[in-house]
Amino acid sequence: xxxxxxxxxxxxxxxxxxxxxxxxxxxxxxxxxxxxxxxxxxxxxxxxxxxxxxxxxxxxxxxxxxxxxxxxxxxxxxxxxxxxxxxxxxxxxxxxxxxxxxxxxxxxxxxxxxxxxxxxxxxxxxxxxxxxxxxxxxxxxxxxxxxxxxxxxxxxxxxxxxxxxxxxxxxxxxxxxxxxxxxxxxxxxxxxxxxxxxxxxxxxxxxxxxxxxxxxxxxxxxxxxxxxxxxxxxxxxxxxxxxxxxxxxxxxxxxxxxxxxxxxxxxxxxxxxxxxxxxxxxxxxxxxxxxxxxxxxxxxxxxxxxxxx
Amino acid sequence: xxxxxxxxxxxxxxxxxxxxxxxxxxxxxxxxxxxxxxxxxxxxxxxxxxxxxxxxxxxxxxxxxxxxxxxxxxxxxxxxxxxxxxxxxxxxxxxxxxxxxxxxxxxxxxxxxxxxxxxxxxxxxxxxxxxxxxxxxxxxxxxxxxxxxxxxxxxxxxxxxxxxxxxxxxxxxxxxxxxxxxxxxxxxxxxxxxxxxxxxxxxxxxxxxxxxxxxxxxxxxxxxxxxxxxxxxxxxxxxxxxxxxxxxxxxxxxxxxxxxxxxxxxxxxxxxxxxxxxxxxxxxxxxxxxxxxxxxxxxxxxxxxxxxxxxxxxxxxxxxxxxxxxxxxxxxxxxxxxxxxxxxxxxxxxxxxxxxxxxxxxxxxxxxxxxxxxxxxxxxxxxxxxxxxxxxxxxxxxxxxxxxxxxxxxxxxxxxxxxxxxxxxxxxxx
Numbered sequence: 102x103x104x105x106x107x108x109x110x111x112x113x114x115x116x117x118x119x120x121x122x123x124x125x126x127x128x129x130x131x132x133x134x135x136x137x138x139x140x141x142x143x144x145x146x147x148x149x150x151x152x153x154x155x156x157x158x159x160x161x162x163x164x165x166x167x168x169x170x171x172x173x174x175x176x177x178x179x180x181x182x183x184x185x186x187x188x189x190x191x192x193x194x195x196x197x198x199x200x201x202x203x204x205x206x207x208x209x210x211x212x213x214x215x216x217x218x219x220x221x222x223x224x225x226x227x228x229x230x231x232x233x234x235x236x237x238x239x240x241x242x243x244x245x246x247x248x249x250x251x252x253x254x255x256x257x258x259x260x261x262x263x264x265x266x267x268x269x270x271x272x273x274x275x276x277x278x279x280x281x282x283x284x285x286x287x288x289x290x291x292x293x294x295x296x297x298x299x300x301x302x303x304x305x306x307x308x309x310x311x312x313x314x315x316x317x318x319x320x321x322x323x324x325x326x327x328x329x330x331x332x333x334x335x336x337x338x339x340x341x342x343x344x345x346x347x348x349x350x351x352x353x354x355x356x357x358x359x360x361x362x363x364x365x366x367x368x369x370x371x372x373x374x375x376x377x378x379x380x381x382x383x384x385x386x387x388x389x390x391x392x393x394x395x396x397x398x399x400x401x402x403x404x405x406x407x408x409x410x
Numbered sequence: 411x412x413x414x415x416x417x418x419x420x421x422x423x424x425x426x427x428x429x430x431x432x433x434x435x436x437x438x439x440x441x442x443x444x445x446x447x448x449x450x451x452x453x454x455x456x457x458x459x460x461x462x463x464x465x466x467x468x469x470x471x472x473x474x475x476x477x478x479x480x481x482x483x484x485x486x487x488x489x490x491x492x493x494x495x496x497x498x499x500x501x502x503x504x505x506x507x508x509x510x511x512x513x514x515x516x517x518x519x520x521x522x523x524x525x526x527x528x529x530x531x532x533x534x535x536x537x538x539x540x541x542x543x544x545x546x547x548x549x550x551x552x553x554x555x556x557x558x559x560x561x562x563x564x565x566x567x568x569x570x571x572x573x574x575x576x577x578x579x580x581x582x583x584x585x586x587x588x589x590x591x592x593x594x595x596x597x598x599x600x601x602x603x604x605x606x607x608x609x610x611x612x613x614x615x616x617x618x619x620x621x622x623x624x625x626x627x628x629x630x631x632x633x634x635x636x637x638x639x640x641x642x643x644x645x646x647x648x649x650x651x652x653x654x655x656x657x658x659x660x661x662x663x664x665x666x667x668x669x670x671x672x673x674x675x676x677x678x679x680x681x682x683x684x685x686x687x688x689x690x691x692x693x694x695x696x697x698x699x700x701x702x703x704x705x706x707x708x709x710x711x712x713x714x715x716x717x718x719x720x721x722x723x724x725x726x727x728x729x730x731x732x733x734x735x736x737x738x739x740x741x742x743x744x745x746x747x748x749x750x751x752x753x754x755x756x757x758x759x760x761x762x763x764x765x766x767x768x769x770x771x772x773x774x775x776x777x778x779x780x781x782x783x784x785x786x787x788x789x790x791x792x793x794x795x796x797x798x799x800x801x802x803x804x805x806x807x808x809x810x811x812x813x814x815x816x817x818x819x820x821x822x823x824x825x826x827x828x829x830x831x832x833x834x835x836x837x838x839x840x
Contacts, residue, residue: 117832183617183624203412
């Protein structure tokens with residue numbers, strides 16, 4: 102069994118009558134990029150605040166490396182970037198990162214060195230003496246990211262890290278996240294309502310809606326579970342022959358999308374066209390997107406999901 | 411350890427601000443300016459008036475020697491009513507006083523003719539000038555010369571109040587010291603309390619709070635801020651104390667006995683001062699009688715105690731603020747009322763520093779810092795001091811505990827108006 106860095110066990114958190122987190126359990130393997138998904142208001146941020154030790158759960162517990170969360174040990178090991186970004190506006194950028202690093206337990210020299218390392222790495226050195234209020238939005242997002250990673254945490258918790266970022270900075274950030282996970286073995290919790298971002302980044306996910314977990318596991322396995330046996334095929338010439346035992350979804354001049362029954366062998370269908378001397382240019386199974394899976398899951402239940410952006 | 415880092419930041423960012431240095435230097439200048447200004451205004455704003463006088467009997471002529479502010483003109487001939495009316499209307503004279511030949515032993519009403527209001531100040535001056543002369547005349551009649559009279563009038567008794575502990579006390583100086591300490595505490599508790607509040611609200615609204623509390627416990631953040639700001643206050647006191655000592659050495663009004671010579675030297679070195687040597691010595695003596703160390707130590711204690719008590723509450727209020735800082739105002743009312751109450755009770759100590767309300771107010775922790783400081787210069791029974799001090803310590807621990815509960819939830823709660831019922835839940839739930 103692989104190592105778990107975080108285990109969330111039957112976590113509950115109520116605000117007045119509202120159940121923000123309602124009996125959620127999952128675990129996060131070490132060194133993986135983990136996606137926490139759900140629409141706005143699903144309870145993601147509340148859940149993250151309990152994992153970071155900011156809020157206490159009403160019931161259940163969070164284990165960090167198998168131990169109950171202890172601020173003195175675990176604060177230093179995690180870096181948290183909340184959805185609502187915040188920095189001291191009047192403070193100089195360099196000074197500010199050093200301060201935040203010290204609060205995470207680094208001594209002055211370590212904090213200075215780490216700050217310089219990250220400023221060099223992301224090409225931010227010229228900002229050192231600028232005040233945060235003088236930075237552009239993209240710059241301050243980058244700074245926010247540095248403030249999250251400067252103390253070299255084992256677990257990074259990023260709540261909507263790409264919101265408000267331009268494509269260039271978003272891709273820089275994405276590369277850094279991959280690098281931290283793959284080269285430095287960091288675990289990353291990536292929370293978002295943008296499902297399409299998760300598919301390319303995350304290894305495992307948990308999908309929550311209205312405070313409840315509705316799905317969890319490895320992205321590939323989930324897609325396999327929810328696949329509709331849809332196939333897309335395209336040919337070198339106009340399509341004139343169709344096998345009898347397929348369900349046509351969409352037909353174009355020389356391409357086709359079709360659905361098979363679960364027990365049908367896709368190879369038999371391919372053989373039909375090969376025998377008819379068609380050349381297959383492209384053939385693939387269409388797996389559902391996480392967004393489609395989510396919508397399918399919440400449809401027909403009482404819970405009405407808020408529209409995804 | 412982390413709290414220390416927070417204290418350091420809170421302290422340095424405030425002390426390094428230009429506004430801190432500016433305010434620290436400006437406040438004493440403003441206060442001195444205000445005091446000097448109001449003194450100047452009361453003595454020098456009276457414009458000069460000219461008064462015409464016709465005296466039937468010449469015995470009290472010599473009273474009316476013109477001064478800077480009143481110019482007396484003794485008329486040789488009694489003017490007619492029309493004549494004097496027009497003279498006053500056209501502004502030649504501001505007023506006209508007719509002194510008939512009157513019996514100094516009988517009540518007499520003199521008429522002062524003016525155009526519009528002449529002001530109570532002039533009326534009083536004229537009244538006193540004539541009355542003094544009338545008394546002198548009566549004395550002469552009784553066979554007492556004016557030299558004898560001034561000898562009689564000289565105040566040869568001085569009161570030196572000594573309390574049961576054998577210390578001599580001086581009411582005026584106690585009143586002034588007590589009053590100033592009380593006012594300073596009042597402003598400091600409000601000013602620095604508000605400072606803590608707005609700083610907490612700022613951290614909440616610009617969302618840095620959530621990042622900080624993923625590194626330290628909310629209590630550490632709150633405490634760090636409160637202590638940091640307290641140190642800023644102490645720094646300000648220190649600067650003022652140094653300034654005050656510096657200035658008093660220069661002016662020679664120092665309480666240190668050895669400095670008396672300097673003051674004399676300064677006095678004799680030319681500049682004419684409206685204070686004589688004896689007065690300076692008196693003041694110096696009185697000031698040296700005051701137990702400065704005692705007062706200073708208690709002042710620092712009550713400043714810190716009162717400040718911690720209220721700063722914690724202000725921090726809690728700051729944590730309730732949503733998007734705009736104005737929202738905090740409604741929550742500050744329950745906090746500012748006891749401070750203002752303390753201030754009101756303090757003013758009652760001016761009449762009697764040991765009245766029941768003052769004694770209660772100086773023991774009750776919400777008002778004790780201000781009220782007790784006003785009482786301390788008069789001397790306070792030890793048991794009252796100890797009771798007051800321990801209640802204040804208990805008080806600020808209690809408010810800090812209470813505030814921490816509110817603060818912890820408040821700084822992360824957005825977009826929701828919080829009522830007192832909800833607050834109660836936060837306090838008792840965890």
